[in-house]
Amino acid sequence: MSQQPKVHDTSDFPIVRFDGASIYNGYSSAWCAEMDELVACGKPFVLIYVAGGPEETLDDRAQRGVWLKTHKETLGGTLLALIHVEPDSDKRAQLEAMLPKLVQAFGTPQSTRATHADAEALARYVLAGGRVEDSI
Template sequence: MNADLATNPPLALDSQQFDASRFPLVRLRRRAVQPGFAFAWAAQMRRLLALATPFVIVAEHDDDETADDFRLRAAWLRTHRAALGAQCRGFIVIEPRIEARATTRETLRQLTDGSGVRTVVVSSMRVAGELTPVLLKHTAVHTNTRMSQSRAV
């Protein structure tokens, strides 16, 4: 991890929505997932992409996301799939309930389908932190790759 970027990100993110203190691990704050958050989320994602530095997004699974926010985020991800595939090395979702991981993985796959971004569902932040350097070592996945990029750990 680049210590300079971790302590002083070159492009400030909204700390109410994203925690970039461990950049290139960027954590979506659970309290940010409120009805209507998708527009602010998209603006923050554009700022992350503008860094032109590989990163990994970590978020806790949230059943309370509205259908409208889900659709808006999915549309943004489809529209920006090339840029996202070039910079984002992975989306990691924390789902502590083992019985819910398969459903969460499928939802995440739908959200990122065609982007080439690796998606993983894990049990804890500790596992997400251990997986982040592994994902960062991988080069960008081309969006025309049709193999499954989604896993549950």
């Protein structure tokens, strides 16, 4: 039995990274299992999502969406923020327009940044007690 590749980089926990390039058909099972582990540890963390890579399948998106809705309350105590890295200003603006609905649906504060460095700085700010809303 082969093990699924990891999709989250937890080497710098409590900053967790998810690179869109790690998306593969059926990856959502690994994504959900890893998120279960992160939430189970009970320690606050920030997730940085780096755009790019293949398009997510409808099945993977649906499975992740169900997981997020099912774990909305639990995530509220551990996932302090989701920070999207999107270098393209047009794509970033489109994403920013969608964030209020995503925050409402999943309950996690979200923001976008153009660079990895800016996302890391925001992550450290949030982990130190700052709020995403104060950094915009």
